[in-house]
Amino acid sequence: MTTISLRPVADRPREKLLRQGSVTLTDAELLAAFISSGQGGKCAYTMACALLQRFGSLRGVTEAGETDFTQVAGMGAVRYVQFQAAREIFRRQLAEPLKKDSVFHRADDVTAYLRASLRHCPQERFGVLLLDSQHQLIEFKILFTGTVNSAAVYPREVVREVIRANAAALILVHNHPSGIADPSDADVTLTREIRSAMALIDVDVLDHIIVGDTLCVSLAQRGLM
Template identity: 55%
Template sequence: MSIKAWPFGERPREKLLTSGAQSLSDAELIAVLFGKGVKGKSAVELAHDMLNELGTLREVVTVSEERFTSLKGIGRCSYAQFQAAFEIFRRNLEIQLTRQDAFHNVDDTKQYLQAKLRDCEQEKFALLMLNSQHQLIAFRVMFTGTINSAAVYPRELIKQVMKDNAAAVILVHNHPSGIAEPSHADIRLTSEIKSAMGMIDVPVLDHFVVGDKETISFAQRGLLS
């Protein structure tokens, strides 16, 4: 049955406009992005098919274009719409960090870093460049490695910090294995980078490790001493 034949208050788009996006199910949110269905299937039915095939909203926005468009009735235009929606979400998180203290708003910082790095298949090492109020200047991916390691060179980090005129930095890297627990090598590297940054009087405020289900803060763990 076409969504147009549904009672007005049950149609996803109208439901969103009258009751807010939070009132919609995952399938209804996806249906709004689809805009319309295909012959023989409504947008909501297509959305249910997608969730049954891929699993959760996270998979919907992080799956490859090839996998996304392999689903019957779903093409590249829909893939582009979903990627645009997810990028809007990420950029909104980034804007928040440019307006608040990234060091003391740990939960917001973790959410931002998860959106940036959690689904990367390779390990990436990045810096959050901060001003004197600890607001975000820039997010810089400095090194990209294999599935389980990335070579990090403190001298290159210092060059970028000076180029961005950062007053402080937060380190971050992801573990593609999904396990966020810091390794001994992570702890040793953090100490080396702290010493290097100390030479230019730029403090390292924290080091986050992004895993699949959690993001760990060195500062909260007492691992920065």
């Protein structure tokens, strides 16, 4: 490993990005370009390599908790905030197409957005995609957070949130921290209970999506609604 200062100027991460494009950079170089400047006698590239060695991948770096992240030399609270802000910017830009078109025309975008929002969570979280009459996204709201195995979900709270947002339809969403997205019997039962509650206020439950580590599973596509 060589420090940035020993590299030819054209091969340094920022210059390389400007000259050849971001796709040409290695993971360490991308992190170094984002970190930008060194600290404590270590250059940005050395710090980037230390992050990858500690957390194993770019995903591991961005999903690291504050305590673990700030234990890496040069990675204080300010840089932790920068990384978390960058991750949230990415998540929000994934939501933008869903607010301009029907979610059913943007199935891949829905999946990408939900995975970016939930797959890293160590506890089970249950939320709703609140939709307008054109099935465009109003907002995504997390309603319940539980343990690594389950979250207590109350249909009346879902009804309250739908009324607050003046939603015309919704998609139920929760993650499986195990990474396996297969629906359980409890998932199917809960879906039907919420559909019954929504029918009383004439709001459609269009789907229930389970987020795993590498894929999302649709109960509607599996005929389990």
